[in-house]
Amino acid sequence: MEKVNAILEAMEKAGYKTSISISWGAEDVISCAENNEREELTPAEIYDVLTLLESKHDANIGVNWDNILYWIDDVIEKRK
Numbered sequence: 001m002e003k004v005n006a007i008l009e010a011m012e013k014a015g016y017k018t019s020i021s022i023s024w025g026a027e028d029v030i031s032c033a034e035n036n037e038r039e040e041l042t043p044a045e046i047y048d049v050l051t052l053l054e055s056k057h058d059a060n061i062g063v064n065w066d067n068i069l070y071w072i073d074d075v076i077e078k079r080k
Contacts, residue, residue: 024053024063032068038076045075 011018029049033041041049052071053063061067 024050024068026050029068029072032065033072036069036072038069038072041072041075048075 008018026046029041029046033039049068049071052074053068056071057063057067
């Protein structure tokens with residue numbers, strides 16, 4: 001662990017980032033639904049899609065347009 005901490009410290013001193021963050025939001029869910037000709041989602045359904053993306057994502061795959069669309073379809077199907 002000392003080696004890791006030393007590397008992180010060196011990176012920070014050099015001004016390098018030591019982490020990254022990529023975020024997906026409601027706008028992405030809305031545009032994905034529209035671009036794939038899905039029914040309009042309610043604000044609650046958009047929130048449900050975001051919650052499902054966060055709780056069910058596979059860290060090996062991450063979040064992508066295909067799994068956003070998958071959860072959109074899942075939420076729409078639950079209407080019926």
